[in-house]
Amino acid sequence: MPRNVSGFRPLAFLSSKLAIISVMMILLLWLGSAFALDSQGIFLPGETSNGHVLFEASCKSCHEGFKPVSNDTCNRCHEAEMAKDVHGAKKFRDPRWAQLRENIDILTCTACHREHEHMFGRGVNLQPDLCMSCHQGVIEGELASHNDFEADGCWTAGCHNFHDHRSISTGFLRTNLDQPWMLPKPGLPNRVVTTKLDTAPKPDLNQEFLGGKT
Amino acid sequence: MRSTSNQQGYVKGCLTVIIVICLFFSSWVFPDLALADLVSPGQLQKIEQQWQNSAHALAEVNCSSCHQNQETKAFVSKPGEESCKSCHQASVDTFLLGKHGIRTLEGLSPLTPAMAHLPMKDSSLERQMNCNTCHNVHTVNTYEASVDSCLTCHSDNHSLNYKKSPHFDIFQGIGTLPRPNKDAVTCATCHLPREVSGDNILVNHNNTYTLKPRDRMVQEVCMNCHGVEHAYNSIFDNELVEANFARPPNQKLPTFKMVRDLEKKRSSKGN
Numbered sequence: 001m002p003r004n005v006s007g008f009r010p011l012a013f014l015s016s017k018l019a020i021i022s023v024m025m026i027l028l029l030w031l032g033s034a035f036a037l038d039s040q041g042i043f044l045p046g047e048t049s050n051g052h053v054l055f056e057a058s059c060k061s062c063h064e065g066f067k068p069v070s071n072d073t074c075n076r077c078h079e080a081e082m083a084k085d086v087h088g089a090k091k092f093r094d095p096r097w098a099q100l101r102e103n104i105d106i107l108t109c110t111a112c113h114r115e116h117e118h119m120f121g122r123g124v125n126l127q128p129d130l131c132m133s134c135h136q137g138v139i140e141g142e143l144a145s146h147n148d149f150e151a152d153g154c155w156t157a158g159c160h161n162f163h164d165h166r167s168i169s170t171g172f173l174r175t176n177l178d179q180p181w182m183l184p185k186p187g188l189p190n191r192v193v194t195t196k197l198d199t200a201p202k203p204d205l206n207q208e209f210l211g212g213k214t
Numbered sequence: 215m216r217s218t219s220n221q222q223g224y225v226k227g228c229l230t231v232i233i234v235i236c237l238f239f240s241s242w243v244f245p246d247l248a249l250a251d252l253v254s255p256g257q258l259q260k261i262e263q264q265w266q267n268s269a270h271a272l273a274e275v276n277c278s279s280c281h282q283n284q285e286t287k288a289f290v291s292k293p294g295e296e297s298c299k300s301c302h303q304a305s306v307d308t309f310l311l312g313k314h315g316i317r318t319l320e321g322l323s324p325l326t327p328a329m330a331h332l333p334m335k336d337s338s339l340e341r342q343m344n345c346n347t348c349h350n351v352h353t354v355n356t357y358e359a360s361v362d363s364c365l366t367c368h369s370d371n372h373s374l375n376y377k378k379s380p381h382f383d384i385f386q387g388i389g390t391l392p393r394p395n396k397d398a399v400t401c402a403t404c405h406l407p408r409e410v411s412g413d414n415i416l417v418n419h420n421n422t423y424t425l426k427p428r429d430r431m432v433q434e435v436c437m438n439c440h441g442v443e444h445a446y447n448s449i450f451d452n453e454l455v456e457a458n459f460a461r462p463p464n465q466k467l468p469t470f471k472m473v474r475d476l477e478k479k480r481s482s483k484g485n
Contacts, residue, residue, distance in 0.1 A: 051422065054313060054329065055320040077311050077319075080423060122426070145476075158428065158450050159469055167433030172442075173473045179441025181462070186439035189408040189415045190396035195272035203262050205277035208289040211252045 046116035049123045062115070074109045085163045103133040121156060128152035131160075252291075264352040275301070280351075298345045304411070306345070309419035314343045327367045338367040356393040360400035361385065375458035376401060404435045443470055 034042050040059045048056040055061055062073050075082065082088070087106055091097055104126075105111040114125045121128065129151040132139075139149045154160045161168055253261070265271050270279075280293040290297070295318065299306040310319035317325045324342040327334035341347055348363035349356070361382075365373060376382055381399035388398050407424060408415050418424075424431040428449045436445035447463035448454055454463055 050331070051313060051316075054325065055317050055322055058320040058322055061320045077316070080311075080420070155427075161427050161429065164427075164430065167437075168427075168429040170473060170476070172433075173469065174477060176437075176442035177470065177473060177477070179443065181441055181444035183437075183439055183441060187396045188399075188403060188438050189410050191393060191408060191415045191417070193269050193273075193393075195269055196274055197272045200266040200268075200271035201274065201276060203265065203277045205281055205289070206258070208281065209253050209258050209261075209277075209291075210255060 044116060047118075048116060049119055051123075052115060069110055069115070071107075071109050074113070082163060084166055086165055087162055100134050104130065128154075128156045131155070131162075261352050264350070268352065268354045270352075270354050295345055298351075304416045305419045308423075309345070312420035312422040314421050315419075318344070330367075332368065333370045334367050335369045341367060356402070360394050360398075360402040364401040364405075371456045372458050373401070375456065375460060379458040379460050381459065399439075404431060407435050409434075443467075446470075 031042075034040060039057070041057050043059065044056060047053075062069050089107055092101055092106055101107065112124050112126050112130065117125050119125060124130070131154045132151045135154075136151075138146045139151060141147060155162065159168065166172060265277070280297045281290050282288070283290055295306050295310075309315040314325055317323065324344055326340055326342055328339040345351065348359045350358055361376070365376075381403075385394065385398040385400050388395060394400050394403070402417070405421050405424060406417055406419050409418050424434050429446070432442070432445045432449055436449065440448075443466075444463065446467055446469070447465050448459055450467060451463055451465055454461070
């Protein structure tokens with residue numbers, strides 16, 4: 001009779017200290033070897049965004065221990081993209097605009113770009129109508145420039161960029177309006193290489209490439 | 215009897231371990247003895263010829279500039295990014311920030327087409343991305359690197375349609391070596407654009423930089439030759455992008471109508 005009862009207790013093995021210790025040892029060994037062998041993929045909490053997914057196995061690229069990811073982490077790679085940030089520190093440290101930071105913590109990259117979570121496009125976690133946190137007046141009469149436009153279309157329609165809008169700002173478009181399809185002097189920057197010699201010198205290594213053989 | 219066989223097993227085990235360790239360290243201490251790294255005299259002659267006709271040779275960049283450690287004078291059979299970087303710093307730095315180079319920057323194995331999400335050619339899946347993957351480091355002409363190297367791996371429609379595009383017609387019509395001139399529009403023109411930096415023209419090797427947002431490419435690249443409306447109407451037409459701009463754009467983005475209306479409003483207010 002007792003035998004039959006034990007057959008219906010799937011967690012019975014937990015009463016054995018040996019079993020508990022073994023399970024813990026296996027877990028410890030598994031996590032330990034993941035660390036030791038640098039296979040840190042098992043620690044990923046969710047899907048990694050396009051681009052970052054290529055180096056998601058390298059936790060330390062963005063994480064220093066358990067400290068939160070800082071702007072410096074992002075700027076290690078994204079400095080060029082952020083060089084002319086219109087929503088940057090220069091603007092929002094100015095007292096005229098500083099109060100708007102209460103709507104969105106705009107000077108912290110991870111306020112909008114949290115990794116390993118669902119993205120609504122362009123690596124942004126917030127809903128695409130995030131511009132309305134501050135710019136509601138643009139679509140609702142106050143500025144009258146975009147009346148009746150959808151609240152989530154600012155960037156999803158391809159018209160506005162949050163960080164770098166040098167080439168899509170109203171000023172830029174006005175300046176360049178009515179250009180012909182080909183500009184009068186089309187041409188790319190030309191790369192010209194000037195060299196010191198007219199004829200090539202003698203190669204200064206030879207046997208090394210053949211491993212000493214002639 | 216049993217102890218003898220145990221002893222034999224022990225000795226065999228030790229010998230195996232010692233041999234493995236010796237092999238491991240010999241390849242470490244004498245990396246250039248590994249046969250795969252050596253070239254035949256015929257190959258060496260061909261490489262010397264390529265180099266002799268290159269800009270490197272005329273700029274006094276000799277074999278030892280890359281194949282010798284400048285401090286220890288030790289021979290280096292396969293120089294890496296660091297070697298290129300000693301002269302081409304901006305190119306290597308930007309390469310490491312794009313998708314092609316980011317894994318290398320982060321200390322992982324280099325990117326291979328097998329890891330890509332875009333369609334790649336089966337024959338290229340195991341190629342590892344480094345300078346030498348796209349550039350022939352001995353001829354150092356960038357003609358090959360500007361189109362052929364890309365098409366060695368990339369096989370999505372946009373890439374495959376390049377050779378049917380007006381941009382390719384220009385490229386094909388304009389001579390060849392040693393590098394595409396200012397009128398040629400190659401893959402690299404748009405994806406690894408030339409940038410003016412002081413007195414220099416540098417090539418931005420961050421292949422991701424002009425991809426998104428698309429208006430970055432408009433200003434950095436398209437508007438070297440095209441007007442802003444033509445550029446925007448083209449680059450925001452997904453079908454046309456896939457066709458690699460094989461025809462003029464059909465769409466007229468409402469943005470430009472809005473800017474025109476704004477202009478009218480402002481000038482009427484001014485009056």
